[in-house]
Amino acid sequence: MRSRPGKVLVGAAKVLGLLLLGVALLLLLLLWSCATPSDKSLSKRFQRHRPALEALARMSKEDADVGVVTNDRWTYFWTSSQPGSISNERLDEYRRLFRGIGVIRLEKDGAGNVYLEVHTEGFVTHGADKGLLYCVGPRGHDAEHGSYRYPPCTEQHEQGRQGQKGDGYEGYAYLRLAQNWYVIEKWD
Numbered sequence: 001m002r003s004r005p006g007k008v009l010v011g012a013a014k015v016l017g018l019l020l021l022g023v024a025l026l027l028l029l030l031l032w033s034c035a036t037p038s039d040k041s042l043s044k045r046f047q048r049h050r051p052a053l054e055a056l057a058r059m060s061k062e063d064a065d066v067g068v069v070t071n072d073r074w075t076y077f078w079t080s081s082q083p084g085s086i087s088n089e090r091l092d093e094y095r096r097l098f099r100g101i102g103v104i105r106l107e108k109d110g111a112g113n114v115y116l117e118v119h120t121e122g123f124v125t126h127g128a129d130k131g132l133l134y135c136v137g138p139r140g141h142d143a144e145h146g147s148y149r150y151p152p153c154t155e156q157h158e159q160g161r162q163g164q165k166g167d168g169y170e171g172y173a174y175l176r177l178a179q180n181w182y183v184i185e186k187w188d
Contacts, residue, residue, distance in 0.1 A: 042183045069095075113150050131184065135182070159174060170186075170188040
């Protein structure tokens, strides 16, 4: 027969073991949830949420002066020096759609192409992000204004890549999902 202190130690060891197992599982779940989404998972998200994504692209076109909208309550930026007015109700509509799709931020390039970021990682000096891109049409680099254009919108290929992630240089990779829609990953 075991002594009372022995039973207490065995019980405590079991509780500690379960606690450590729980912490390990929680850490694995956290790492899994922070992983970069695959092209396949973003393709499925695109199919599942296409009407909401189309609505965001349409809203972004209507709000031509708004260049960036984030999922936090107060952040948005204008693209011109004469900002237009966007109501709090309109910002709430953007963010309601963001939550439903899992978008972190919306950003437009110089041609009005719409990038919907769904994942970001890295530090101040280096990082990567991935999301869905809507191209308003094939337009080249605007040399006169030096406006950046997202590569899929200028290249108009089924897929493309420049550089290797983690090689210390800027790069990107993309895959067409539908007419004017791409999955894109960018890094630096």
